[in-house]
Amino acid sequence: MEKLEKDVALLKGLAANHASSIEHIYKENYNMIRQLVMTNSGSEDDAADVFQDTMVVLFEKAGSADFELQCQLKTYIYSVSRRLWLKKLQQHGRYFKVDTMEETADVEEDLEEHQQMQSNFVLMEASMQKIGEPCKGLLEAYYIQKKQMQEIAIEFGYTNADNAKTQKYKCLVRLKKLFFAEYKTL
Amino acid sequence: MKEELLMDAVERYLSKEMSTEEFSYFEELRKNNADLDLAVVEQSHFLNSLGKYADQKRFKKSLHDIELKLKLNGTIESSKVVPMGQSPIVAMFTKYKRTIAVAACIAGLVSILLSTAVTSIGTSDKNASLTPLFVKLEEQDKKTKNLQAKVIALEAATPEVARTPITSKFRATGFMIDASSNYIITNAHVTNQAKNQLIVENNKGEQYTAEVVYVNKVDDIAVVKIIDERFKKLATVPYSIKNKNTPLGQQIFLLGFPKQEIVYTEGYVSASNGFDMDTSFCQLVTTANVGNSGSPVINQQGEVVGVISSRETNDASTVFATKSANIYRAIQQARKNDTSTNVKLSSVSKIKGLSRESQIAKVSDYVFMIKGN
Numbered sequence: 001m002e003k004l005e006k007d008v009a010l011l012k013g014l015a016a017n018h019a020s021s022i023e024h025i026y027k028e029n030y031n032m033i034r035q036l037v038m039t040n041s042g043s044e045d046d047a048a049d050v051f052q053d054t055m056v057v058l059f060e061k062a063g064s065a066d067f068e069l070q071c072q073l074k075t076y077i078y079s080v081s082r083r084l085w086l087k088k089l090q091q092h093g094r095y096f097k098v099d100t101m102e103e104t105a106d107v108e109e110d111l112e113e114h115q116q117m118q119s120n121f122v123l124m125e126a127s128m129q130k131i132g133e134p135c136k137g138l139l140e141a142y143y144i145q146k147k148q149m150q151e152i153a154i155e156f157g158y159t160n161a162d163n164a165k166t167q168k169y170k171c172l173v174r175l176k177k178l179f180f181a182e183y184k185t186l
Numbered sequence: 187m188k189e190e191l192l193m194d195a196v197e198r199y200l201s202k203e204m205s206t207e208e209f210s211y212f213e214e215l216r217k218n219n220a221d222l223d224l225a226v227v228e229q230s231h232f233l234n235s236l237g238k239y240a241d242q243k244r245f246k247k248s249l250h251d252i253e254l255k256l257k258l259n260g261t262i263e264s265s266k267v268v269p270m271g272q273s274p275i276v277a278m279f280t281k282y283k284r285t286i287a288v289a290a291c292i293a294g295l296v297s298i299l300l301s302t303a304v305t306s307i308g309t310s311d312k313n314a315s316l317t318p319l320f321v322k323l324e325e326q327d328k329k330t331k332n333l334q335a336k337v338i339a340l341e342a343a344t345p346e347v348a349r350t351p352i353t354s355k356f357r358a359t360g361f362m363i364d365a366s367s368n369y370i371i372t373n374a375h376v377t378n379q380a381k382n383q384l385i386v387e388n389n390k391g392e393q394y395t396a397e398v399v400y401v402n403k404v405d406d407i408a409v410v411k412i413i414d415e416r417f418k419k420l421a422t423v424p425y426s427i428k429n430k431n432t433p434l435g436q437q438i439f440l441l442g443f444p445k446q447e448i449v450y451t452e453g454y455v456s457a458s459n460g461f462d463m464d465t466s467f468c469q470l471v472t473t474a475n476v477g478n479s480g481s482p483v484i485n486q487q488g489e490v491v492g493v494i495s496s497r498e499t500n501d502a503s504t505v506f507a508t509k510s511a512n513i514y515r516a517i518q519q520a521r522k523n524d525t526s527t528n529v530k531l532s533s534v535s536k537i538k539g540l541s542r543e544s545q546i547a548k549v550s551d552y553v554f555m556i557k558g559n
Contacts, residue, residue, distance in 0.1 A: 017245055023252050030262040052249055059245050117238065124239040130499050132461050133375055134403045143240035156403040169190035174462050176232045
């Protein structure tokens with residue numbers, strides 16, 4: 001039981017983007033996933049990619065309100081990575097040769113959800129690439145770097161925070177148009 | 187504007203920043219107005235997606251940093267082992283695929299050079315009777331050239347120890363607007379790349395240290411000053427800077443550094459506003475490539491009418507330039523921020539009415555590569 005508590009704490013840290021939790025999870029699991037991918041026709045880079053994608057799945061799950069860890073974190077990570085790598089291999093008409101862990105968790109549903117979220121992410125990324133400066137920089141400063149409007153006003157050369165805010169909303173409207181335009185091309 | 191107000195309202199609504207009264211009023215509005223309700227649903231979806239996107243971006247940045255750190259200090263493995271199930275030679279090929287491709291390119295170039303050398307030997311052989319004269323001339327020429335080279339080398343070596351060129355992370359373009367104090371205009375998105383060093387390089391490959399004087403991200407304009415004492419001042423800039431909008435259809439040309447040498451391109455002004463009606467910019471039809479950022483856009487009268495900033499992702503010929511009037515605004519603002527900044531723009535173009543070739547020849551010395559790291 002103690003083990004699970006520790007895992008839950010780690011996941012909370014992960015959801016809050018705490019470097020110490022992320023580092024801990026990396027240390028305890030990375031080499032296992034690396035081994036899994038590399039003994040099944042993957043490269044060093046493939047292993048890093050699979051692990052990163054797994055971490056993103058975990059991040060999404062840990063951030064949602066209804067997430068409950070049904071098994072050990074290690075098992076969950078292994079199961080997600082395994083499934084992700086298997087899909088990749090199947091795309092190239094290949095299968096697993098070596099599977100080290102006996103027990104795996106059912107992660108099918110979680111991965112489907114992840115897939116959906118990911119398509120939104122891709123759309124947003126594409127729209128961001130199209131929006132151009134200064135909007136891209138401004139929106140990133142506000143939403144990703146979480147900077148204050150005052151700070152943004154100075155950095156982008158607006159006379160005050162209110163002007164920066166007006167520009168932010170103009171950019172948002174523009175981004176929204178691009179986002180839904182992308183949506184329709186799907 | 188209406189839509190921006192709504193965006194503001196929905197964002198505060200979702201993040202629960204509304205007061206109780208405002209919240210219930212907004213709920214009431216939604217109930218009674220189906221159009222508004224639909225718009226709210228749409229905007230909520232958009233803002234949620236944006237929020238998740240931003241979270242994930244931030245998270246991926248952390249992941250990346252941590253992975254790098256752990257690999258560097260060896261906490262997690264990263265040695266290149268040959269994966270099982272692949273013959274070592276295949277694995278080696280996958281690993282070095284890119285290097286092999288590069289090597290092949292180099293081999294191609296080398297063989298071309300080699301074949302040229304062979305041809306020239308062949309021709310000199312044919313005209314054996316003439317060869318000695320040529321050789322002599324060449325020898326004479328070589329001697330003078332050697333002397334010149336020595337003089338240049340001496341000149342370069344005298345003031346200080348020879349400098350090694352900096353390793354730069356990017357290359358873009360900039361052009362001088364005031365030759366008496368060495369002020370140069372480029373893009374804000376260019377100077378933002380220079381976290382440590384900013385270097386201005388002329389078409390002879392000489393590099394000079396520069397500093398950023400003023401940046402305006404909205405207009406994508408930056409004022410840069412060469413502060414290197416080795417830089418020899420140039421004569422007054424040949425072009426003037428236009429302070430008015432440019433009429434549609436006006437023919438323009440660009441000079442910039444999409445490669446390690448100056449490149450000339452032509453085009454015309456196709457719209458008075460930029461991407462999505464951005465009034466700071468105008469739209470051009472021309473070809474601009476990576477490295478052209480910061481290139482001056484010059485009209486037939488020899489006036490700078492804009493500065494290349496970006497191009498449409500899906501259409502390489504649709505290029506956006508920040509209007510030259512923004513240069514005036516930038517230097518006014520720079521002056522306000524720091525009264526020691528005193529940029530003088532020339533109002534008369536010295537290249538008006540010249541042939542295009544002479545215009546290019548005169549302007550080239552004032553267009554620089556902007557590099558840095």
